[in-house]
Amino acid sequence: MKKRISLCFLAILGLSIACKEDGKADYLPESVGAMNTLTVVIDNDLWNSNVGDAIRENYTAAAQGLTWDEALFSVTQIPQQIFTGSIRNTSSVLYVMEDTLNVAHMKSNMYAKPQKVGVIKGRNKEEIIANIKKTAPEFIADFKALEIAKAQKRFQKSLNKEKALEDKFNISMKIPSIYRVGREEDNFVWIDRQIQKGNMNIIAYTMPWDSFQKDSTFSQDIIRMRDSIGNLYIKGNDVAGKNNHMITEKAFTPYVFPAEVSSKKAAEVRGIWEMSAYPMAGPFLTYIISDKENNRKLILEGFVFAPATKKRDYMFELEAIMKSVRFNVNEQNK
Incomplete structure (x- = not known):
């Protein structure tokens, strides 16, 4: 009987934790940031090196089909120690750092909603640059899709009703x-x-x-x-x-x-x-x-x-x- 009660308790506890995890986004603040802006979280030394050059080459490249050159994103760079408080609520974030891991992936709604955080790490500059170049098309598409969804949500507040x-x-x-x-x-x-x-x-x-x-x-x-x-x-x-x-x-x-x-x-x-x-x-x-x-x-x-x-x-x-x-x-x- 006690074993059955313990199993029931564990099942309820597991369900409760799952519900909290699923509902995590419900408790996040609304993301902020102007249209087509990207916050790049990276140490100043890396930003001023060829790593920063690789980021600029991909994320501030000229948008296609305009009458004069305009960057894909308006980029703001901040070092990791400043990425705290309300700054973390920026909707589009690229987080780049030298680390013991060589990884690159996109995360959603880490600090706010809706939000995309592209994480790029490498054990040296060469690995970081390779990850930047490899993930840029996918990350840019994800950031852009997020901006499109945000814009459409703003439109919903006051729509044209003509038929x-x-x-x-x-x-x-x-x-x-x-x-x-x-x-x-x-x-x-x-x-x-x-x-x-x-x-x-x-x-x-x-x-x-x-x-x-x-x-x-x-x-x-x-x-x-x-x-x-x-x-x-x-x-x-x-x-x-x-x-x-x-x-x-x-x-x-x-x-x-x-x-x-x-x-x-x-x-x-x-x-x-x-x-x-x-x-x-x-x-x-x-x-x-x-x-x-x-x-x-x-x-x-x-x-x-x-x-x-x-x-x-x-x-x-x-x-x-x-x-x-x-x-x-x-x-x-x-």
Whole structure:
């Protein structure tokens, strides 16, 4: 009888501990930090050595598809002894140190939530640098995914309730209320917001399912598609004797990557737009989403016009909005 009671007690104790561990995040403070910022915890000597060079090479490399060089992350370096108190609540942290272990891994919600802490250790500088280079793509993707989720959570506080995207394409997105629908056509919706020195824009339209059949002409087909949409819907200031409209910058071939959006296969395209007959330009980000259920390609594009202004964070906001897209279920598809 006593043995049975002891076993029951141990089972309850184990369950209690598991529950506490599972609920650990519930007791953590909310993480802090501006968009696309990274706190690097590393001793000054290492930061000022080739170890720091490796970190900067990977984490402050130029973000792709912008009109001028802007770093992937705004990095703040602090030594380990200062990484205490509220500083530990930073949402994105890279912790680098020389140690008796040679390890590199990502941890979640160590000191705050949501939070990602990339831990890199090595027995010497060579091992640390190797770990930095090896883990950088994965860590950058994790930090970026965290920032996207944080942004989408902020959007949720005040959403645009217009129904243009639902009515035209049977989709929804988490679009902040500061954005407004500016134009609707049969197969085209343009949503925008004003910023201090320009505007931020999202457009949506569809293409036939069998578009982009040849890999060898994929980039050229994307450019033709974008330029034709610009000619139809995105006109610029009148220029005597010329048809002034948005095109893909002729001197810059867009970057194209495989992607996944709303659990669907997609292509991600980053590049520069310009006007065909007037000196205006800016970055764009396009998602070509394979919507097999509806026998179409859904095209979502964000672009920014903001002369003499940094645009990384503007483009990141547009990316977070477009990645929030959800496809509503048609009755016939249930």
